[in-house]
Amino acid sequence: MTTNTVATAREALISIRDVSVAYGGRRVLDSVSRDIHRGEIVALLGGSGSGKTTLLRRVIGLERPDSGSIMIGGVDLTACSEAELAVVRRKIGVAFQESALFSSLTVDENAALPIRELTDLADPIVAQMVWMKLKAVGLADAGRLYPRELSGGMKKRAAIARAIALDPDIVVLDEPSAGLDPIIAAGLDELILFLKRGFGMTVLVVTHALDSAFRIADRVAMLYQGSLIAVGTPAEFKASIHPRVRQFVQGEPERLSDASEGFAASFLKEFHA
Amino acid sequence: MIAAIGRTAISSAADVGTLTIQLWRSVLRLPAALPMVGNGRRWRTAVRQMMAIGVSALPVVALMSFCLGSVAALQAAAELRRYGATRYVVEFIAIAFTRELGAIITAIAVSGRSASAIAAEVSTMVVSQELDALRVMGLDPIEFTLAPKYLGALITLPCLTILSTFFGIAAGYAFLAASIDMTARVFIREALASIMLRDVVLTLVKSLVFATIIVHVGYMEGLRVSGGPEAVGRGTTAAVVNATFLVIVADLAATALFYILGWSAAG
Numbered sequence: 001m002t003t004n005t006v007a008t009a010r011e012a013l014i015s016i017r018d019v020s021v022a023y024g025g026r027r028v029l030d031s032v033s034r035d036i037h038r039g040e041i042v043a044l045l046g047g048s049g050s051g052k053t054t055l056l057r058r059v060i061g062l063e064r065p066d067s068g069s070i071m072i073g074g075v076d077l078t079a080c081s082e083a084e085l086a087v088v089r090r091k092i093g094v095a096f097q098e099s100a101l102f103s104s105l106t107v108d109e110n111a112a113l114p115i116r117e118l119t120d121l122a123d124p125i126v127a128q129m130v131w132m133k134l135k136a137v138g139l140a141d142a143g144r145l146y147p148r149e150l151s152g153g154m155k156k157r158a159a160i161a162r163a164i165a166l167d168p169d170i171v172v173l174d175e176p177s178a179g180l181d182p183i184i185a186a187g188l189d190e191l192i193l194f195l196k197r198g199f200g201m202t203v204l205v206v207t208h209a210l211d212s213a214f215r216i217a218d219r220v221a222m223l224y225q226g227s228l229i230a231v232g233t234p235a236e237f238k239a240s241i242h243p244r245v246r247q248f249v250q251g252e253p254e255r256l257s258d259a260s261e262g263f264a265a266s267f268l269k270e271f272h273a
Numbered sequence: 274m275i276a277a278i279g280r281t282a283i284s285s286a287a288d289v290g291t292l293t294i295q296l297w298r299s300v301l302r303l304p305a306a307l308p309m310v311g312n313g314r315r316w317r318t319a320v321r322q323m324m325a326i327g328v329s330a331l332p333v334v335a336l337m338s339f340c341l342g343s344v345a346a347l348q349a350a351a352e353l354r355r356y357g358a359t360r361y362v363v364e365f366i367a368i369a370f371t372r373e374l375g376a377i378i379t380a381i382a383v384s385g386r387s388a389s390a391i392a393a394e395v396s397t398m399v400v401s402q403e404l405d406a407l408r409v410m411g412l413d414p415i416e417f418t419l420a421p422k423y424l425g426a427l428i429t430l431p432c433l434t435i436l437s438t439f440f441g442i443a444a445g446y447a448f449l450a451a452s453i454d455m456t457a458r459v460f461i462r463e464a465l466a467s468i469m470l471r472d473v474v475l476t477l478v479k480s481l482v483f484a485t486i487i488v489h490v491g492y493m494e495g496l497r498v499s500g501g502p503e504a505v506g507r508g509t510t511a512a513v514v515n516a517t518f519l520v521i522v523a524d525l526a527a528t529a530l531f532y533i534l535g536w537s538a539a540g
Binding site (some may be wrong): 094098116117207 | 402
């Protein structure tokens, strides 16, 4: 299955076309193309160094790709002005891997920050919006706490509350379940599903957690060495015969080079002797 | 050897370029932090920065100034006493602090406290992706983080410099009152006679330059940090060392400039 042939009956909210990025001669993204439709949850899978984060930073407009285009709601992020970019950014909420909560602000103030900075709404309305979002992520009682007083899972929830503060069309989550125990991670999966069902948001989740991706995603895409090697529903993805996908799904280690394999073998022999 | 010198020269030139761009962008954003005309939230942040950079540095600056004022008085008196001219210690202390010591003591104290604190804060914001989060929200990190700090330092450093000068001269009085029973009335008359408005103004201008160096070097070193916690430590050390060094170089440059322009000639 190639990445370009999926029929696009519905409107593509995010349209990534031939995006390439190279760092110092090394290709990190190699002509990646993908459409993401309104109201779907897409999980972007890939191992460390596969280009996930590089692609994510392009999609949220933090950096521009070397070539290719990224259209969001009809605006090309790679060619638009700062003012247009600012408009597009208001349609996107991002929860970063490190949560990126402002440490000098409480959870309430963190979630209120985008509303206060980017709108002229009166304080009582801001407070109400913030309370709604905190309620949605299950932190209604934690509003007065500072980020350092939160557990790992609560931080992620607070970051999501801030990301959805302005009711964005698109929510981008970078490794939401990294470093969390399975129960907390499953709770976050429920929350991500609620973003889609409750708010009708389009969600792009970057993750390396397979079980989570299969549980929440409408479609799963996998990056390997800068290329999208597989895209499909979780069922299609599990049934894929692509060797790299099979390796990823079954959790096999990367094949070592012959030289280091020889070293590992001799090391093991010595170890057992 | 030559290659090493060249590399250092290139990286220093690059640093100067980075600092200049950063300075220019923050100057453009400075109005946003002003009260009344700017954004009230930035002004409140600037006030918090004034507390952190200025108010909480008060005790250390006062104590350092009093100690160095006493040292200067003792050293001067040791010489002047031999000619029976101990009372000229007043003139010496007053001129030394208004022209030079007040500004440089303040700058070194603030550099040690705040250049490192700014570098640590900014590098933590980089590592925890807070600056990315600001940019994604469409908020300018320079306006949000740097401009309030810069404004806070621009307002507090001259105040601290005046305070430092006051405490240094007060140390001179304490010494003279103890050693030759000089009365406060005489001391104040003599001190005011040797303080020149021009000296005070030039010193306050210098303190604005020092404020610029401390905040911007701290911010730049913070932004540069990449990697783990030990990089944060290296960044804060580099911030203090470089800021202090640049403060002294700038002091030399400014003093030499004033000298050449004839602004520092007495009388």
